[in-house]
Every structure is written in structure tokens, then in C-alpha cells.
Amino acid sequence: MPQITLYFLQASRSIRIAWLLEELGLNYEVKFANRDNQKAPQWLKDEAGGLGKFPAMRDGDVMLYESGDSKRYAVLQWVHAAEATFMLHGLAVLYCRWFQVGGDVAKSEEKISVNPEKDLDYLEAELGKSNGKFLVGDTVTAADTMMEFSVDFMFARELGTKGKHWKKVEAYLKHCQATESWKKAQKKTGHQL
Structure with missing residues (x-):
């Protein structure tokens, strides 16, 4: 069996995966880190790669980031990241705009925008x-x-994107929206941002 390494950040959801590995009776190594100023230390992010979120796990040559054959896993990783990471970080910026009472909203937004940018x-x-052209291949x-x-929501609302461009991401959105299935769904529903 390949060596499993769990990248474990204290006070995070990492305990879920450690518990699951124990329940399954699997041997694994732990790369453990305490938080540094409420954040994961840079060395742990560098070793684990990905979005810098934890838990992360290496199973042989496969890195798993979002808490499963590799295309299937890659699809699941992006499905979960879409809401649990990208939208979560984008909405934090939006809620700052909508609900912050007092203080410098622009300065708060600038600080919160670090996560959507990453x-x-x-x-x-x-x-x-x-x-x-797509996340896990050509379909x-x-x-x-x-x-x-x-x-698309993050770009449309400028949630951490003000004045910045990501050429591949912008091309990706165009590829998605150029598919016949997206165009049909948009036409049938009237979707617009």
C-alpha cells in the first residue's frame, strides 16, 4: 500500500480524516502544525500544496484536498471547492460590503480579498x-x-478581483459559457448576473 500522509492543522476539520483513517485501520504519517496567528503556517501550505486548506492528504502520488479514481476525485474536489472555498471566500467580501457597520469598509474588503485572490x-x-479546456479535461x-x-459570480461582483485579471480563468469561463448545454440552460431559465 502507498504511504499515506495527513497534513493536519490544529483546530481544523483535519480530525475528521485522522478519525476516518483510524476507523479504516490504515497506517499514516502526520505532518502536524499549530496555527500561527490564526492561520496555517506557510511551511505546511507549501508541503501540502493546493488551496492551502486543511485537511490535505497524500496517498502515494495522489493529493487529496477537499476531505476519493483520480478523475472522479478531481471532479469531487472541484465540486466541493466551488461552494466550500470559492463562494465562501467571495461571499465574505460581499457580506463585508453589505453588513459592516462602522470602520473602513474598503480596508476591510482589501484584507478579506486575500482569500478569493489566492x-x-x-x-x-x-x-x-x-x-x-475544462477543469478535468476536454469535456x-x-x-x-x-x-x-x-x-462568474466572483468576477461579476468584483469579489476580491478588482483590477486584476486571470487569463486562464477568464478563458475557462468563456469556454463554459460557449457550450451548447450552458447556452440552452441560460436561455431556458433567463439566468443573468
């Missing part, structure tokens, strides 16, 4: 690795149907 940087890099998967809206 998410889009990651997506840009991953799209560069794809062997097609649309559930990963794309989930991620397209999250990213």
Missing part, C-alpha cells in the same frame, strides 16, 4: 495543468457546472 491564483495554475463535468457559477 483561490483564483490556484484555479489559474490548475487550469494550466488541465489537458483540455464538461459536474466540476465545471459547479465552479463556473462561483467564479
Whole structure:
């Protein structure tokens, strides 16, 4: 069996995966880190890669980020990241605009925008690795149907994107929206941002 490494950040959801590995009776190594100023230390993010979120796990040559054959896993990873990471970070910016009482909203938004920017940087890099126009190849998967809206919403509302461009992400959105299935869904529903 390949060596399993769990990248474990204290006070995070990482305990779920450690517990599951124990329940399954699997041997694994732990790369453990305490939080540093409420954040994951940079060395742990560098070792685990991905979005810098935890838990993360290496199973042989496969890295698992979002808490499963590799295309199926890649699709599931993006399905979960669309809501649990990209939309979550984007909505934090939006809610800051809508609900912050007092203080400097622009300064708060600037600080909160770090996460959406990192998410889009990651997506840009991953799209560069794809062997097609979409997240996991040259055909649309559930990963794309989930991620397209999250990213389009972030761009449309300028949630952490003000004045910045991600060429591969922007091309990806155009590829998604150029599919016949997206155009049919948009026409049938009247969807607009």
C-alpha cells in the first residue's frame, strides 16, 4: 500500500480524516502544525500544496484536498471547492460590503480579498495543468457546472478581483459559457448576473 500522509492543522476539520483513517485501520504519517496567528503556517501550505486548506492528504502520488479514481476525485474536489472555498471566500467580501457597520469598509474588503485572490491564483495554475479546456479535461463535468457559477459570480461582483485579471480563468469561463448545454440552460431559465 502507498504511504499515506495527513497534513493536519490544529483546530481544523483535519480530525475528521485522522478519525476516518483510524476507523479504516490504515497506517499514516502526520505532518502536524499549530496555527500561527490564526492561520496555517506557510511551511505546511507549501508541503501540502493546493488551496492551502486543511485537511490535505497524500496517498502515494495522489493529493487529496477537499476531505476519493483520480478523475472522479478531481471532479469531487472541484465540486466541493466551488461552494466550500470559492463562494465562501467571495461571499465574505460581499457580506463585508453589505453588513459592516462602522470602520473602513474598503480596508476591510482589501484584507478579506486575500482569500478569493489566492483561490483564483490556484484555479489559474490548475487550469494550466488541465489537458483540455475544462477543469478535468476536454469535456464538461459536474466540476465545471459547479465552479463556473462561483467564479462568474466572483468576477461579476468584483469579489476580491478588482483590477486584476486571470487569463486562464477568464478563458475557462468563456469556454463554459460557449457550450451548447450552458447556452440552452441560460436561455431556458433567463439566468443573468
